[in-house]
Amino acid sequence: MSEERNEWCFACGRHNPIGLKLNFREMEDRYVSTFTAGPEHQGYDGIVHGGIVSTLLDEITARYIYAKGYNAVTARLEVRFRQPTPVGQELTVAGRVVGQRGKLYEMQADIRLPDGTVTAEGKATVMILED
Ligand SMILES: CC(C)(COP(=O)(O)OP(=O)(O)OC[C@H]1O[C@@H](n2cnc3c(N)ncnc32)[C@H](O)[C@@H]1OP(=O)(O)O)[C@@H](O)C(=O)NCCC(=O)NCCS
Ligand SMILES: CCCCCCCCCCCC(=O)O
Numbered sequence: 001m002s003e004e005r006n007e008w009c010f011a012c013g014r015h016n017p018i019g020l021k022l023n024f025r026e027m028e029d030r031y032v033s034t035f036t037a038g039p040e041h042q043g044y045d046g047i048v049h050g051g052i053v054s055t056l057l058d059e060i061t062a063r064y065i066y067a068k069g070y071n072a073v074t075a076r077l078e079v080r081f082r083q084p085t086p087v088g089q090e091l092t093v094a095g096r097v098v099g100q101r102g103k104l105y106e107m108q109a110d111i112r113l114p115d116g117t118v119t120a121e122g123k124a125t126v127m128i129l130e131d
Pocket of ligand 2: 006013066
């Protein structure tokens with residue numbers, strides 16, 4: 001799948017001027033990205049907006065399957081907001097495959113602070129589309 005496509009992706013596209021411009025790496029069985037939110041990403045003062053938290057979890061899971069060479073979309077996403085996710089600290093976002101049934105991948109993801117505290121967890125179902 002061409003890396004030139006989808007460059008306006010809000011989470012990872014290079015061309016989106018208001019996007020998060022995430023980068024990714026695979027570490028053993030996990031797909032990982034880091035992101036430091038700014039005030040433009042907050043809801044309440046100092047707290048990352050829940051929609052952005054959800055975006056991070058959504059992206060790390062769906063894009064992992066995309067990175068494996070599939071055309072895939074998020075079919076379901078459940079977010080557990082464990083505690084407020086702060087602006088201005090480096091967040092580590094990680095996702096992994098926990099199950100597969102046919103074209104459905106069950107994924108788990110979390111967001112951690114530098115000290116390892118988990119602020120949010122996601123459970124996603126990612127579906128591979130037919131070409
Ligand atoms: C996800 C999507 C492709 C599923 O389409 P669909 O028409 O329901 O899928 P299919 O008809 O191919 O269904 C395939 C199977 O997967 C199942 N399925 C679909 N979504 C599911 C989910 N979230 N969890 C579990 N199973 C699911 C269906 O029940 C079906 O099983 P069955 O035929 O045995 O009952 C479609 O709903 C979609 O495009 N949604 C939008 C995706 C999106 O925009 N995501 C955000 C951007 S990536
Ligand atoms: C430059 C390559 C861009 C690839 C984009 C893959 C996007 C997959 C994740 C989409 C998640 C979503 O839209 O909810």
